[in-house]
Amino acid sequence: MHRDVRFLAGLALLALLCGCATTAVQPWERGRLARWDMRWDPDPLQSAMGNHTHFSKEGSSGEIGAAGGGCGCN
Amino acid sequence: MRKPWFQVVAFQLLLTASASAIGIDITGNPAPQFDLPVFGAEQRHIALTSLRGKVVMLDFWASWCGPCRQSFPLYEQLRSELPAQDFTLLAINLDEVSAGPAAFLEEHPVSYTSLADPEGDVAKAFGLIGMPSAFLIDRDGIVRKRHTGFKPADIESLRSEIRDLITEPHNAP
Secondary structure (H helix, E strand, C coil): CHHHHHHHHHHHHHHHHHHHHHCCCCHHHCCCCCCHHHCCCCCHHHHHHHHHHHHHHHCCCCCCCCCCCCCCCC | CCCHHHHHHHHHHHHHHHHHCCCCCCCCCECCCCEEEECCEEEEEEEHHHHCCCEEEEEEECCCCHHHHHHHHHHHHHHHHCCCCCEEEEEEECCCCCHHHHHHHHHCCCCCEEEECCCCHHHHHCCCCCCCEEEEECCCCEEEEEEECCCCCHHHHHHHHHHHHHHCCCCCC
8 A cells, every 4th residue: 555655656756757848848839938028028128217216216226236235325 | 577667667768758859850861741831822732742853941930030030031142042943942930820920021021932830740840959940951852951040141051051962963853
């Protein structure tokens, strides 16, 4: 009984691993991933403006991509 | 003594290996055969066998692929430079929906034919590993070169490789 459970658990784990291998996105299937709204930062200008507003309101700087720890002193 | 877990592991590994087999380099082997509809005129089909005796360049592209925008005008120029009786350029579109490529072709008009392979079956048979991909097939139907990706400087090597294939002796069709 105990052995059967271990066997089934191992089988399920291997099936999961195999599932990872079979779901690879092929080069020709990247149409949706290539959409502009799928980018990490779809609109750099908009995000720069958002960051500027954020820094101003929070009295901090350097929160994203610059030196400084948010002390507001640089 | 036979161990069932060993058989299970072997089976899983086989499945994993078959999944990762996509992307095999088929250079040097006979080109996988296909018969695909012409994009925008689906009642017309073109089979690769009908082009035997000519050097064929297959260009796999998609409307969302950035380098394809650069490649189209340069491929068009390349096609116009080479004799039509010896060389055919065929594009194979891999978009899953047809709206994108229609707009792309309006923006980048070319005189060569695009075929439609929305399921990617032919792309899989050719073992694509990137977009765009170009394959050069000799007059005997053998895949001789594979180019993955595109930058404008690639056109020079493509031109010389195609010229070499055109002048190469071959078996009569």
